[in-house]
Amino acid sequence: MSPRFDAIGLVVSDMAASVAFYRRLGFAFPEGAEKLPHAEAELPGGLRLMLDVEETVKSFHPGWQPPSGTASRASLALRCDSPAEVDAVYEELVDAGHHGELKPWDAVWGQRYAVVHDPDGNGVDLFAPLPAQ
Known part of the structure; x- marks a missing residue:
């Protein structure tokens, strides 16, 4: 096992x-x-x-303490159906009051990419493949 x-x-x-x-x-x-x-x-x-x-x-775990500092220690990566969906989801979350860490951009590795933080500062990466050139 x-x-x-x-x-x-x-x-x-x-x-x-x-x-x-x-x-x-x-x-x-x-x-x-x-x-x-x-x-x-x-x-x-x-x-x-x-x-x-x-x-x-x-x-x-009585000795547990929340992480300190502003850097995210964990992130989830969510694949979107299109670059436009990356933009739309990012804007929806930021408009709802969540912290936008990285605005959507076309990354050199061929993805539309953005990062927003959840209510506890964990990163949520939003991405979608860019259309083939």
Whole structure:
């Protein structure tokens, strides 16, 4: 037997804000998840995105402290259907009050690329392949 990748876990300071943010990106959290101390959304291929409020983590790891500083220590990368969708999703999230870290741009590696932060400062990379020249 060997370990297998099963889930991505994020510690969040405000479950309702985080669930709302990730729902905007298409993650299917169940109704009422915004009121729970732990919430999960199933991902393609059987993976899960798990969110835990800080108090939950402190309940089993009393010495845990939130990361300090402004740099994101984790990021999720979400593929969009088109470069235009990268722009639209970025603008929707920024207009909703989320921090836009990198405005959409055409990256040298052939993608339309942008980064927005979730409510806890984790990076969410939005990308789509650029059309062939």
